Amino acid sequence: MIRAAPLVEAGGARFFDPANVSDRSFGEKLMEAILQERAFAVLEPDARVRQLTSGGVPRGTFWGEVARSFWLFKSFSVTMATTHLARTSIDATPGKVASFAAMSTLLTVAGAMSIQARQIITGKDPRRMDDLRFWGAAYMQAGGAGLFGDFLQAGLDRNMKGLAITMAGPVFGLAVDVARLAIPDYRKIMDGQPSHYGAEVLRFIRGNLPGSNLWYSRLVTDRAIIDNVQALLDPGFWDSFARIENKAQQEYGQRFWWRPGHEPDRAPVLGTALPR
Structure with missing residues (x-):
């Protein structure tokens, strides 16, 4: 027919x-x-x-x-559970264990590729792949729960927010950010003491500006515009970046191939991902 x-x-x-x-x-x-x-x-x-x-x-x-605000950006993990995981547990061929193992392995490899790509497009060398924490993060990323992998390591997500704020949804997180900006440290500003309020305002604008997170232009925008403006508004910008750079080196053995406020002086070293 x-x-x-x-x-x-x-x-x-x-x-x-x-x-x-x-x-x-x-x-x-x-x-x-x-x-x-x-x-x-x-x-x-x-x-x-x-x-x-x-x-x-x-x-x-x-x-x-x-x-809907609570579940915003979380439905992907639920959809994964109701589609592929459900199919694996109900009508898997040739067997449930073999099908789940194959699916988990392939998804973990895809998650690893996603993590390494994200490192490069944010100005860092790839992470070392002989670290069990890397494969744990890749497994979480594969199931659409990469955000929660940050809590397992640092207790904060990639936007430096706690678990409660992140779980409450981006709308509540936006309200918290607005409230934080609405109550700046006026005393420090009036007394002429160092204040990070300008940097917080810029970080808020950057996080909510449409198009600022496009993967193919984000790094150029950050290095050419955002970092230089933040360096003018935040007296401790260079110190904060030094701490970030040291933390990446100590925890993951990573270096920045394009450092904030500088022009790139080399290409990403892809060999850093291989076991030493």
Whole structure:
């Protein structure tokens, strides 16, 4: 029946269209299977995930918006659990253990590649891959929970926020940041003492400026504009960067190939990722 369906021509190529199957019911089932497999390939929240993350509370209500704020940017992990993990635990072939091991291994490798790419595009050399902490972070990254791997190591996320603020959602985190900026240390400012208020304002603008986190332009924007402006506003900027650089060296054996406030003097050393 599928082979008998007429093909659709477009751009000099011919494609199969389930709508052209003679049996409409069979064509709809086939299209449903295609959409389901697409949802596995490119994870997207379905009705089950939306029920879990919103509790069925409608949009526009107070508790509905609170629930959606809490689960914002967290639905990916839930979707992973309701798709691939559920398939592995229910109808895995050839076996559940073998399927889960294969999936975990491949996802961990993908997570490792993601971590190393993020190091390079933030101006650092790759992390050493003979460190168990690296593979633990890669495993967390693979399941869409890379953010929570930061808490296992430092108790703070990559934006220097605690677990409670991060779990409450980005809307609550934004409110906390605004409240913190609304109550600056006026006494230090009036007395002419060193204050980091200007740097905090710039960091807030940078974190909420649309387009500032684009992976292909973020590093150039940070080094060419943000770092230089922050160096003018924050007297302790260079000292804070020295602490960050020392921490990266001590904990991960990393160095910056493009240091803040400087021009790059070399390319990333990819060999730092290999065991010594």
